[in-house]
Amino acid sequence: MSAALAERGEDFLAEFARRCASLPGALATREAAARRFAAAGLPTRRLEAWRYTDLRALAAVSFAPAAAGADAAALISALPDFAAPLLVLVNGKIAPASSNFPDGEGVGSFARTPDFALRCAPLAALNTMLAEDGAVIRVADGVDAATLALAHLSLAESGQPIAVHPRHLIRLGAGARLTLIEYAAGQGCYWHNMVAEIALGAGAQLTHIRLQTEATAAFHVATIFADIGPAARYDCFTLGLGARLARTEIHARLGGVGGIAHLNAAQMLRGAQHGDITTVVAHDAPGGASRQTVKSVLADRARGVFQGRIEVARAAQKTDGYQMSQALLLSPEAEIDCKPELEIFADDVKCSHGATIGALDPDQLFYLRARGIPEKLARTLLVRAFLDEAIEGIAHAGARAVLDRAIARWWEAEG
């Protein structure tokens, strides 16, 4: 069963052996990551964390590193208007000519200033081994950096599938603020395997709004590590619409007193798309709060996964943790798998979780149609109403408009 996975893993190790001398940053870290990846390989469903997501379809593809000089003009012209300074990456590398980032904004590139930690998650280890470039965003103490947009575009030309492993670093100093809109799109068959490492100083606030509209033949894996300081707040919302297989894996650690993590997500999937939202929230300090609401709209044979794990350390008294998964199945063949895990070692905490699964209500549909609203529009209205609870929480009007347009386009493509 895992022969293909093992073989594909060998390919990446061979690529590393060929290219390690030319990759930026500490070789020792990359070599340590390579050892971990060699030991673990591409994850199989035997791993509990990968129980519902099967990478065999990914392992069936032979990926090459991206060649330089891809012409991403069409993708760039199709970028949404973020109404914010924009950093564009094409095939894992910053494309300065397509970016409109003023100098001296604390934004740099991973290729020039590589800074990475060793991470154990197998695909994060793969990224650590092969990362070439990525955004490095630093906001100094007390600075409000307003809004920045980060767009990653993948382009597999001439039918050769490519794998790219961008590495982003986002650091907010004490009391700093930033809204980061992250966007992923592409063309052709590719694997976008990104890692973002986020560190928030005391009282810092990062609003991280993510829109994933990868190509239909693409694979997307995002692994985000967020280290949340005392009284800091990490507000993350992911909207997943694209890719044949997508996984968003967020590890949030509330290491300071009174930290807050909101890890919300929505996904709309159809055809044979597979979308996996996996979160691990580690409450390591007292008085932290975490909230997760994940909404999945699943049509055709699409499959959604939500795995949410909350770990409360002995010291993390007065923790308030909550997670909710809500799925709307638009077809009898659609499927959702939900797995909450609570691991609590403190005795004075409030942690809860829940899951709902349902179909569109025929009475609601009839009511709308009886008023003259065509069936397709009626379904759209009801699905939007289902999603709105998650999207209404996004205070940033510009980001919300981008998400609204992406959802509208999803419906336009729906037959």
Next chain:
Amino acid sequence: MLEIRGLRAGINGQEILRGIDLVVPEGEVHAIMGPNGSGKSTLSYILAGREGYEVSAGEILFDGRDVLVMTPEERAVAGLFLAFQYPVELPGVGNANFLRTALNALRRARGETELDAVQFLKRARAALKALMMPDDMLKRNVNVGFSGGEKKRNEVLQMAILRPRFAILDETDSGLDIDALKIVAEGVNALRGPDFSALVITHYQRLLDHIVPDRVHVLAAGRIVRSGGPELARALEESGYAGVGAEAA
């Protein structure tokens, strides 16, 4: 305008309507009265096109068109409107958005220009004022957290804004106090004219004091057993359904 001929229909294999014949000419308001279980709501749902009902015989014509082959939205476009006995709650759907979407869907299907937000609000506010309803009705989610009376008034608000040519009011009076009943009746009366017809389904004479029908029909056990003028409703009030030969089946 509306002709029902020999309609037999049921649900889950059980026949409820056993041969309905009814003609409501243009410009007239007819009332259907009848005991519980006589088939009043089944008739209203079949007219609006709700799924799940089996029509075994007969036909329904609206302006000569076969209604039974039309989807619910096509019936609305043709000008039919059902004020629901149990209005449905739509969490997350704002009343204004719902009404404007419905109005513009109808206008689009009829080849009319759509109303923009300002034009719509003007029309909606005028309707609210006429029905003595507060403006915040538009901001709330459709029927969510509405009292029984508010839900019924919201049905009449929709009717006032969508301006159908034929309205079916399914026990719109139930759950209304006398003041609300008068407002609802005025909402219906305001639409009355040569181009508007209605079928008012009710248990009680009370509503018919305010919406005076041209004809009254008594439905019992799936058939219309008596028809007459407004005086028939008063006779029912005095002697009950048994008195007019319409015992429940």
